[in-house]
Amino acid sequence: MSEKKVVYPYIPNSNPDVQKEMMAFVGAKDLWELYEEIPEALRYKERLNIPEAILDEFNIKKHTEKVLSQNINCSEYTSFLGAGCAQHFIPAVVDEITTRGEWLTAYGAESWADHGKYQAFFEYNSMLAELLETEVTSVPQYDGGQSVATAIAMSTRINGRQKVLLPELMNPTHRSIVENYMDSVQDKLKVDIEYVKADPATGTIDMADLRAKLDETVAAVVVENPGFLGILEENLEEIGAIAKQAGAEYIVYVDPISLGVLEAPANLGATITCGDLHSLGLHLSGGNGQAGFISTQGDAKYVTNYKDFLHSLVEPEVEGEYVFGNVLIERTHYAQRAFGNEYTGTGTNLWMISAAVYMALMGPQGMEDVGRAILYNSQYAAKQISEIPGVKLRFDGPFFQEFVVDFNMAGKSVANINRALLEKGIFGGFDLSRDFPALGQSALYCVTEVTTKEEIDRLVDALRAIVEPTRS
Amino acid sequence: MDQDYKKLLRNFHQARWDEPIIFEMSTPGERGVLVPAASAEVQAAVGDEAAIIPESLRRKAKPALPEVGQMRVNRHYMRLSQQTLGNDVSVDIGQGTCTMKYSPKVQEHLVRSNPDIADIHPLQDESTMQGLLQIYHETEKYMKEISGMDAFSFQPGGGAHAIYTNALIVRNYFEDKGEDRDEIVTTIFSHPADAGAPATCGYKVIDLMQDNELGYPTLEAFKEALSEKTAAVFITNPEDTGIFNPRIAEYVQAAHDVGALAVYDQANVNGIMGITRAKEAGFDLIHYNLHKTFSSPHGGMGPGVGALGATRELEPYLPVPQVKFDGEKYYLDCGLEKTVGKVRSFFGNAAILVRVYMWIRSLGPEGIREAALCSVLNNQYTVKKVSAIPGVTMYYADGIRRIEQCRYSWEQLKEDTGLGTEDVTRRLVDYGMEHYWQSHHPHIVPEPFTLEPTESYSKKDLDEFIAVLQQISWEAYNDPDIIRTAPHNAPVHGIKNYYETDPEKIMCSWRQYLKKTAK
Numbered sequence: 001m002s003e004k005k006v007v008y009p010y011i012p013n014s015n016p017d018v019q020k021e022m023m024a025f026v027g028a029k030d031l032w033e034l035y036e037e038i039p040e041a042l043r044y045k046e047r048l049n050i051p052e053a054i055l056d057e058f059n060i061k062k063h064t065e066k067v068l069s070q071n072i073n074c075s076e077y078t079s080f081l082g083a084g085c086a087q088h089f090i091p092a093v094v095d096e097i098t099t100r101g102e103w104l105t106a107y108g109a110e111s112w113a114d115h116g117k118y119q120a121f122f123e124y125n126s127m128l129a130e131l132l133e134t135e136v137t138s139v140p141q142y143d144g145g146q147s148v149a150t151a152i153a154m155s156t157r158i159n160g161r162q163k164v165l166l167p168e169l170m171n172p173t174h175r176s177i178v179e180n181y182m183d184s185v186q187d188k189l190k191v192d193i194e195y196v197k198a199d200p201a202t203g204t205i206d207m208a209d210l211r212a213k214l215d216e217t218v219a220a221v222v223v224e225n226p227g228f229l230g231i232l233e234e235n236l237e238e239i240g241a242i243a244k245q246a247g248a249e250y251i252v253y254v255d256p257i258s259l260g261v262l263e264a265p266a267n268l269g270a271t272i273t274c275g276d277l278h279s280l281g282l283h284l285s286g287g288n289g290q291a292g293f294i295s296t297q298g299d300a301k302y303v304t305n306y307k308d309f310l311h312s313l314v315e316p317e318v319e320g321e322y323v324f325g326n327v328l329i330e331r332t333h334y335a336q337r338a339f340g341n342e343y344t345g346t347g348t349n350l351w352m353i354s355a356a357v358y359m360a361l362m363g364p365q366g367m368e369d370v371g372r373a374i375l376y377n378s379q380y381a382a383k384q385i386s387e388i389p390g391v392k393l394r395f396d397g398p399f400f401q402e403f404v405v406d407f408n409m410a411g412k413s414v415a416n417i418n419r420a421l422l423e424k425g426i427f428g429g430f431d432l433s434r435d436f437p438a439l440g441q442s443a444l445y446c447v448t449e450v451t452t453k454e455e456i457d458r459l460v461d462a463l464r465a466i467v468e469p470t471r472s
Numbered sequence: 473m474d475q476d477y478k479k480l481l482r483n484f485h486q487a488r489w490d491e492p493i494i495f496e497m498s499t500p501g502e503r504g505v506l507v508p509a510a511s512a513e514v515q516a517a518v519g520d521e522a523a524i525i526p527e528s529l530r531r532k533a534k535p536a537l538p539e540v541g542q543m544r545v546n547r548h549y550m551r552l553s554q555q556t557l558g559n560d561v562s563v564d565i566g567q568g569t570c571t572m573k574y575s576p577k578v579q580e581h582l583v584r585s586n587p588d589i590a591d592i593h594p595l596q597d598e599s600t601m602q603g604l605l606q607i608y609h610e611t612e613k614y615m616k617e618i619s620g621m622d623a624f625s626f627q628p629g630g631g632a633h634a635i636y637t638n639a640l641i642v643r644n645y646f647e648d649k650g651e652d653r654d655e656i657v658t659t660i661f662s663h664p665a666d667a668g669a670p671a672t673c674g675y676k677v678i679d680l681m682q683d684n685e686l687g688y689p690t691l692e693a694f695k696e697a698l699s700e701k702t703a704a705v706f707i708t709n710p711e712d713t714g715i716f717n718p719r720i721a722e723y724v725q726a727a728h729d730v731g732a733l734a735v736y737d738q739a740n741v742n743g744i745m746g747i748t749r750a751k752e753a754g755f756d757l758i759h760y761n762l763h764k765t766f767s768s769p770h771g772g773m774g775p776g777v778g779a780l781g782a783t784r785e786l787e788p789y790l791p792v793p794q795v796k797f798d799g800e801k802y803y804l805d806c807g808l809e810k811t812v813g814k815v816r817s818f819f820g821n822a823a824i825l826v827r828v829y830m831w832i833r834s835l836g837p838e839g840i841r842e843a844a845l846c847s848v849l850n851n852q853y854t855v856k857k858v859s860a861i862p863g864v865t866m867y868y869a870d871g872i873r874r875i876e877q878c879r880y881s882w883e884q885l886k887e888d889t890g891l892g893t894e895d896v897t898r899r900l901v902d903y904g905m906e907h908y909w910q911s912h913h914p915h916i917v918p919e920p921f922t923l924e925p926t927e928s929y930s931k932k933d934l935d936e937f938i939a940v941l942q943q944i945s946w947e948a949y950n951d952p953d954i955i956r957t958a959p960h961n962a963p964v965h966g967i968k969n970y971y972e973t974d975p976e977k978i979m980c981s982w983r984q985y986l987k988k989t990a991k
């Protein structure tokens with residue numbers, strides 16, 4: 001017996017001498033005396049049934065690497081997956097800064113000791129505002145889906161209406177998040193959701209259906225640009241005009257990396273712009289690199305309806321210093337418990353740092369360049385793919401980065417095609433058959449600035465070999 | 473060496489770079505980075521790129537982002553990071569309720585650089601994510617063992633998000649049962665999200681006040697608030713006060729007796745891991761904050777994971793997808809029968825699961841319990857010392873051992889010197905401490921502050937933090953001006969309107985600042 005007690009490097013007072021001294025100081029003879037408030041019946045005295053410790057850091061790393069090595073990653077294979085999580089170029093400085101321990105291990109301290117953190121947050125707000133042509137942004141939400149849900153909740157608070165119009169072809173995950181969020185235990189708080197049809201040829205909003213559904217009971221019209229399926233909404237400005245006429249808020253969901261080449265929705269009538277920060281310097285990380293944003297102009301009706309913390313330049317005691325505050329806090333449940341604007345809490349603040357550094361590095365020209373590279377590469381890929389017999393593009397309008405490939409005449413299901421592509425080292429496009437049954441066997445292909453011509457050509461060759469065209 | 477080892481105080485000054493806002497650093501034409509361009513062949517094949525975008529959608533004026541060369545961008549953000557006192561550079565036992573612990577660097581290095589996590593797309597074929605899915609599945613097993621619950625979801629992106637998701641489950645559960653229950657009972661010392669998140673689902677929330685001797689509501693008061701309208705109770709134990717309610721199982725039973733569910737906010741389970749479990753107390757739903765107790769860093773408020781645990785009966789309501797194992801391979805199950813659907817895109821914050829897996833594996837059964845034990849020992853040590861500092865008092869449950877944290881009061885100091893908790897926290901940074909957490913609202917304990925010295929801190933760290941509080945107390949009684957004019961050694965000085973309430977006065981972006989300050 002009497003094995004030597006382990007001193008854990010992450011638990012300094014596991015050192016037996018120090019522990020003994022401290023136990024004596026607090027007047028406890030053994031572990032359970034520290035927990036004398038916990039009644040016998042609630043004490044868990046068994047040994048936890050979890051694996052034995054891998055005590056040293058070398059071996060824990062080696063073990064975890066081995067488990068993870070069963071994965072195949074997007075650096076090994078060529079990926080055409082997007083669907084809200086596209087692979088982009090991430091400048092080294094973004095990683096250099098984001099992984100600094102100071103940000104990683106900070107939490108909610110006030111502005112004087114964490115001044116740098118708040119300045120970085122403010123700069124994030126400021127640069128995003130330039131990209132979006134807005135003025136105000138709160139700290140980010142869990143993901144783009146939450147940003148849409150909260151943008152809608154903001155609208156209902158602003159105009160007191162309880163119906164919202166969403167696009168039929170919207171991101172299916174967001175759809176689920178929004179439907180949950182708009183439901184309520186109390187009938188009188190429920191927000192009705194209606195879906196506006198898409199034009200079958202272009203995938204854009206069916207304007208006649210929109211006009212038919214839009215009236216003075218609608219709190220907000222929501223549009224995605226580009227849409228989940230990559231589609232560009234040609235009538236973006238017109239939709240805004242008719243939403244305004246009906247007194248509704250106009251919520252536009254964007255992919256921020258498109259905004260070097262696409263007009264900021266706020267310049268086309270959007271009153272609330274939202275989206276996901278993913279494309280601004282966040283890694284794929286199995287879906288860890290997601291964060292929602294919401295942004296508006298500075299009118300009181302908007303700023304008082306955000307749910308999350310708002311950081312702002314405020315007045316310094318010493319003239320000339322920039323200092324930052326946590327403003328309009330009485331909106332939040334931190335101040336009001338059940339009576340705040342929705343709930344808030346730990347979200348995705350670290351990704352503000354990544355996005356800030358990304359935007360600062362890119363500058364106006366970088367944003368334009370990346371947008372152009374995506375347009376060229378994705379157009380090229382779509383064109384090549386559409387020339388494969390048995391394969392065509394589902395929609396014929398303009399798109400950004402992603403496009404729907406129709407395999408209904410390919411003689412094979414998307415699942416089978418993707419399995420065959422996998423054998424050739426390619427992750428094929430996202431299979432849409434489950435979420436969009438009306439599209440049949442279709443897949444969403446994503447091509448960005450990091451996709452090379454060689455990779456696209458290899459995909460096209462592979463598809464050509466895999467599909468077995470059927471006659472229509 | 474300037475540290476006074478007798479008094480344990482150091483002669484500290486934080487970095488003060490007087491750093492401009494990035495827009496002020498801009499020089500037209502400078503570039504921070506060049507972007508990979510489409511190849512010439514691609515461009516030639518596509519033709520005119522301008523024609524791809526309809527004229528009505530084409531950006532007319534470039535975004536007015538700053539134009540700064542790469543070295544200056546790097547230096548600027550490096551300096552801003554130096555003006556931030558995270559737990560890596562400061563002893564953050566002050567941030568009570570937040571469980572600031574050491575996030576092992578080996579975990580950080582792995583998740584940031586290993587392409588088998590960093591470059592995994594969440595929609596990849598399951599056969600190519602077996603390692604990651606195994607980590608999900610294994611971590612779920614450990615969580616089940618630590619809590620006694622039957623199933624976990626790692627979808628929620630934070631603690632409040634898990635509370636919200638629990639409220640969704642409660643809502644769907646009673647809808648299925650056809651019972652019309654629209655009230656939630658919680659306690660005033662539980663996290664504000666325990667009130668705010670159920671309210672977001674439409675629930676009417678009853679916040680129960682504490683009994684002034686116990687520090688939490690009496691069982692009688694609790695029972696009185698319950699009725700056939702109660703859908704669930706959302707409670708914490710121990711609460712922010714660090715006081716453990718020994719009759720918790722009776723409270724849970726009382727909720728069950730009226731047909732309500734019992735939801736346990738275990739955001740911070742640090743002090744009781746391997747010591748007492750949610751299952752034995754009878755809870756139906758729980759959550760753990762993996763970015764608190766389970767070592768993932770807080771990231772300035774996220775990303776996090778609120779790991780949501782459920783009983784067998786409520787498992788079918790969990791968000792999708794769930795990671796399952798069929799005996800041969802791991803897969804994502806989207807077909808849970810009564811699922812509340814999606815609450816977060818893909819399958820949550822995967823890189824956090826990798827960290828948590830590593831942390832639990834590196835400690836094992838003994839280490840997990842040792843972490844809990846040391847966090848409680850550190851707290852009781854701190855309680856004994858801090859409560860002896862002039863001006864400090866403790867509220868409620870006199871003589872009762874606190875678990876992992878404690879809420880104190882500077883009420884006496886305020887009475888004696890006119891200086892209160894706000895003043896003390898402003899002075900902390902002058903000695904190299906980031907800050908301390910006062911209290912969630914409302915401030916029922918007057919002039920509150922909450923310390924949580926997790927197992928990560930050595931006795932020497934505790935002694936230093938306590939010495940700083942002692943010194944500030946001494947200053948309050950003997951040299952109060954130095955506190956009134958604090959901070960002195962931070963990147964900036966005082967702030968007049970930190971919690972500005974006038975929407976007209978806020979300046980959330982550089983362009984709004986320029987607009988509002990234009991003369």
